[in-house]
Amino acid sequence: MQRLVDHALAVTKESVKAVTYESVNNVVRIINGVSALLLALLPGKANMLEGIQGWELRPTFRGPRLPRWMENGVSSFNHFIHELSVDSDTSPDYSSEEEDSDRYEYPPSPASHCSRASEAYNRHQMDWFQRMQSLKEQIIHRATDRRRGVVEDVHLAIEICIEAVFDFFHKAAHLLLSPSEAFEALVSLFSSHGSGIEQDHDPFTDAAISTATRGGDGPAPAERSTNLHQSLNTDARTCQDVITELGYPYEAIHVIxxxxxxxxxxxxxxRDSRKAVFLQHGVLDSSMGWVSNGVVGSPAFAAYDxxxxxxxxxxxxLVSREHVNxxxxxxxYWRYSINEHGTEDxxxxxxxxxxxxCAELKLSKPDSEEEIDDYQPYxxxxxxxxxxxxAMIMYVVTQKIQEKPHRLSRLILLSPAGFHDDSNIVFSTVEFMLVLVAPILSLFVPAFYIPTRFFRMLVNKLARDLHNLPAVGGLVQTLMGYVVGGDSSNWVGVLGLPHYNMNDMPGVSFRVALHLAQIKRTRRFRMFDYGASTNIEVYGSPEPLDLAECYGTIDIPVDLVAGQKDKVIRPTMVRRHYKLMKGAGVNVSYNEFEYAHLDFTFSHREELLSYVMSRLLLVDPNHKPQRVARSKKKEQIAAASRD
Structure with missing residues (x-):
């Protein structure tokens, strides 16, 4: 009878699993199919999606081939190098757990001083504990997969629920059909409580010890707890993880x-190099952007090589909000604008x-205070x-105005912000609304970011679903392209990068957004406008400092790079920087590539990388700069300001 009930429960469980899984998959296929239909009706989708490599739009429940810079976190070349060490089974298997449960082998309970009834009780508890630990281990293993999405998590949750429900009915049927064993378990339970044996022997403790000391049955419970803490994340790698995984050295420096x-x-x-490079990311980005292409496509690794x-x-x-207070x-915390990026950070x-x-190369400053103090042999x-x-332009200009050394030898600016009046209607509407409602909105919205770990995790997982559902991802990509005026950057792929995870995520302060709106409205590259009275205290005049009018103070070569397909910062806006710098006598160059806005950092562009490296190599690390007296430098800055 017991065997018949077990077979009936097993068949019922598999039937419920099959029906539930197929129902979920059908819903997913419908969503993907509707997205494919909408995508077919939208105009201009070819231009929107041309920047994505290997993107498939067929309404099938099969993930597309990822862009090469998204494959296992490295480029296609790196994937080829490391393919022997990468687990090829990245797709979760949602087949029945029945076969796995048949392979479970539970060791006998440790020796006990209790009666036979107590041993039977301990054996049942051990079985239950081992089953739960095994199930938990499988859950952790699947949930820590970096390529998991919300749909896959739904499958996993359904499987867990079905397993738990049928395991309960299985044990209930077992107790009803075997009353003698149930009676023995109850007797052993009461006898153990009455005799105080639990002080010397705890079945749960024994089970935990047995699990921790078994040779190959799984990690210790403490390790499982650590994994379970990370189980909801899809990919929480840091920039340090990416760098060290590829075999490069790493150092973290906390700056106040x-x-x-x-x-x-x-x-x-x-440490012994006399040439250094400083890479600074843009809005809603972090240092991860400079290493996300792996060894062969990232500016950071190319410069190091x-x-x-x-x-x-x-x-x-960053949402971690690190501050001395x-x-x-x-x-x-969020009370800052672009000013603080350029004059503080x-x-x-x-x-x-x-x-x-200076400490590593054992350099010293010039002896005379009358000489400029930015002399450096590196x-x-x-x-x-x-x-x-x-921010870099603001930094150089303000440092020169304050007669402080900027310590830079060359600026390479990829699609730099600063002028934004040539933009689409969406940006114009956002700019108008921000300026109009800023006094009220700033009281309720200090910044634009995802505040909780749960919702950051959810966004990260949804980004993974956009890859697994090609038509849905294509629809989102197309709609995002419309928002930014047709920019063909891989917006969907960027959401799946590791620095958009549950532990931390870049945010934008309200004042930074308002500052960009002010720049767009005035059509001038100016510092933040606090209002006439505060401007007098900060800048010494009712109007904010116009940085473009001070381009004459820039005393280093500047290379400007624009993207012909960039609709966020159009080439016309980068050319305005070029014309103003050229007119001010700056040693400036200008170049255009057929890229969109995010292609400068998040895509493997060999032509761009070669160009950037060629500009870096123009700087001779062994050339010693001429020392200029302070009085002469003051005259130069004053003359440039008057011009």
Whole structure:
């Protein structure tokens, strides 16, 4: 009778699983099919999707081939190199657990001083504990898969629920059909409580010890707890993980700005190198963007391979909210604009680089105070993207105005921000709304970010689903392209990058967004407008400092790069930087590539990478700069400001 009931429960369980799985898969296919239909009706989808490699739009429940920079976190070449060490079984198997449960072997309970009834009780408890531990281990193994999405998690949750429900009915039937064993279990339970044996022997403790000490049946419970803590994440790798996994050295430097923000300066160190490069990301990005293409496609690794000491900057604004004041409120933390990026974050990081390099190379400053104090036998170049480019320009200009050394030898600006009046209607509408409702909205929205770990995890997993459902991903990609005026960047792929995870995620302060809106509205590259009265205190005039009018103070070569398909910062806006710098006498160059906005960092572009490296190599690390007296430098800055 017991065997008949077991077979009936097993058949019923498999039937429920099959029906449930097929129902979920049919819903997913319908969603993907409707997305494919909508995508076919939308105009201009070819241009929107041309930047994505290997994207498939067939409404099938099969994941597309990922862009090569998204395959296992490295480029296609790196995937070829490491293919022997990468587990090829990345797709979860949602087949029945019945075959796995048949293979479970439970060791006998440890020796006990109890009666036979107590041994039977311990055996049942051991069986239950081992079954739950085995199921838990499978859950953890599947949930820690980096390629999991929400749909896959739904499958897993359904499987867990079905297993738990039928396991309950199986044990209930077993007790009803075997009353003698149930009676023995009850007797042993009461006898153990009455005799105090539990002080010397605890079946649960024995079970835990047995699980921890068994040779090959799984890790210790403590290890499982650690894995379970990370089980909800899809890919929580940090920039350090990516760098070290590829065999490069890594160093983390925590920098404290003058206003108390703690920012992370990451490094791929060459301590004896006299040439260094500083890479600064843009908005809603982090240092991860410079290493996401793997060995053969990332500017950071390419510079290191050319002998550079590589420093990767991170702006304030990560959701971790690191500050010297541990009790700082969210409103106070996010109270900054682009001004603070250019006058606090960048100066703090570059001064730290100078301090580190001087200590490692054992350099000394000039003896005379009358001479400029930025003499240095090492050379530091900067590569910046988008908002990072605007911040670097602001940094150089403000440092020169304040007669402080900027310590840079060259600027390479990839699609730099600063001018934004040539944009689409969506950006214009957002700019108008931000400026109009800023006094009210700033009271309720200090920043634009995802505040909780759960929702950050959910966004990360949904991004994975956009890859597994090709038509849905294509639809999102197309709609995102419409929002940004037709930019063909791989917006869906970027959401799946490791730095968009549950532990941390870049955010944008409200004042940064408002600052960009002010720049767009005034059509001038200016510092933040606090209002006439506050502007007088900060800038010494009712109007904010116009940075473009001070381009004459830039005393280093500048290379501007624009993207012909970039609809976020159009080539016309980058050319405006070029014309103003050229008119101010800056040694500036301009080049265009057939790229979209995110292609400068998140896509493997050999032509662009070669160009950037060629500009870096123009700087001679052994050339000693001429020392200029302070009085002469003051005259030069004053003349440039008058011009």
């Amino acid at each position: 700005t003058s206003d108390g923000y703690i920012i992370l300066l990451e490094r791929i160190p060459r 050319q002998g550079y000491d590589v420093f990767l900057g991170n702006f304030r604004g 541990k009790n700082i409120s969210s409103r106070e 960048v100066p703090a990081m570059i001064e730290k680089i100078h301090e580190v390099k 050379k530091l170049c900067a590569i910046s993207h988008s908002l990072g480019g605007a």
